[in-house]
Amino acid sequence: MSEEKLVAVQVADIGNQLPKHVSPSQLSSFDRCSLAYWFSSVAGWREPSGLPQIIGTLVHDVLENFLKIKAENRTKEVAWNLLRDTGEVVIEHNKSWLKEEDLITLKDKSAESLKGYFDLEDPTQLKIDLEDLERPVTAIFESVKLYGRLDRMTREGVVRITDYKTSKRPAPQYLTDSLRQVMLYAAGLKENGLDVGEVELIYLPGRDRVRRPTYKSALDRAVQHLVTTRRKMDSSLEKETWMANPGNACKSCAFIKACPAKTPKTPMPGTAESESLLATLNVEKRVRSNASNPNAGMEMLPFEVPEL
Ligand code: SF4
Known part of the structure; x- marks a missing residue:
């Protein structure tokens, strides 16, 4: 998060708690914009999948x-x-x-x-065992509960965790977050007695592969990030103040009209007025409607995939 841009936003107490477990994707969501994290993971408003x-x-x-x-x-x-x-x-x-x-x-x-x-x-x-596909990983670090699922793990030669990406490989400075996520899984498995030797990110469209050995300081950093981020979440919840991060993330944020950092005079998040406003944004529904022509674009069916 870029510190100079952060805007502290007070929210009303609606009695919500943090999720019991923290997943690597929740950590990324909080890092991107902690107010958006509050809307989705604390207040429970679900953004439809894009x-x-x-x-x-x-x-x-x-x-x-x-x-x-x-x-x-x-x-x-x-x-x-x-x-x-x-x-x-x-x-x-x-x-x-x-x-x-x-x-x-x-x-x-x-x-x-x-x-x-x-x-x-x-x-x-x-060679892959069925149990190593979408394998759940749970561990507790300093009372913070980690939970997530691996895309896959292979054990030939070296035990390797692999995460698939359907985006192109990002610039080096943005790789850190993705590598930290898989390092955290490796740390979680180590807590369960399984030593992972390598982590791997596969950027499928660009045919790009990133591999790193799981050295101790990288695992420690990933765990430290988990623990400190959870502490920040606890503190934000207690103070009823969450940091909005106006920037690129706003372009695709479903909460922009209910966000005081982006929309002036919008009600305080958590108040009845804000909840009513969110209800009009229909953010809780994953399936969106196209009232004027529900079948628009369906002439493309059936789904045809070009020759591989
Ligand atoms: S509009 Fe921007 S600042 Fe506001 S919650 Fe969404 S991402 Fe955060």
């Missing part, structure tokens, strides 16, 4: 199910069929708001990620 999240979930689901298949049967054709079948379900779930251009983006980006996957590794050579 197109990038939907594409990410689709590709993760496809890869998870693909790697459950016997190694010798992990062909491109099987992966393509999985993408098409899962993609059709995703489109059906979201057809009330997906526009024609969204469908093109969804189709192109998910196919590009899958093509990138095949360029990066030969899945018929990958």
Whole structure:
């Protein structure tokens, strides 16, 4: 967070508590803007998934199910069929708001990620236990409870945690957050007696791979970040004051109209007025509606994926 831009925003006490567990994605959300974190993780207003999240979930689901298949049967054709079948379900779930251009983006980006996957590794050579796909990780550090799920872990030669990304590889200064997330998982597994030797980020569309050994100071830093961030959350809750971080994150923030740092004269978050305003923003619903033409863009169905 850029300190000079932060704006302290007072919220009303609505009796909400912090989530019992902290996940790596919650830490990132808090770091990005702690007021947005308050709206979503404390006050309980859920932002609907946007197109990038939907594409990410689709590709993760496809890869998870693909790697459950016997190694010798992990062909491109099987992966393509999985993408098409899962993609059709995703489109059906979201057809009330997906526009024609969204469908093109969804189709192109998910196919590009899958093509990138095949360029990066030969899945018929990958040995993986089913329990190491979407494996839950729980641990307690200084009374802070960590909970999250790994994309995958492999144990051939070195125990390696892998996290898939459906975005391009970011500039080096932005890699820190992603690496810290996987280091935190490695620290959590170490607490459970399993030593992870390496962490890996795979940026699928750019065919980019980042690997780092799990050295002690990196694990310690990740744990320290978990603990200090949770302490900051506790303090914000107690003081009923959360730091807004006006900037790039606002462009895609569902709470902007209820955010005092961005919208002047908006009611104090947590008051009945603010809650009523949020209700009009419809942020709790994940499925959005397109009242004028609910079938707009659906002529693209069925979901077709370009040849891999
Ligand atoms: S609009 Fe910007 S400052 Fe306000 S909550 Fe959202 S991300 Fe934070």
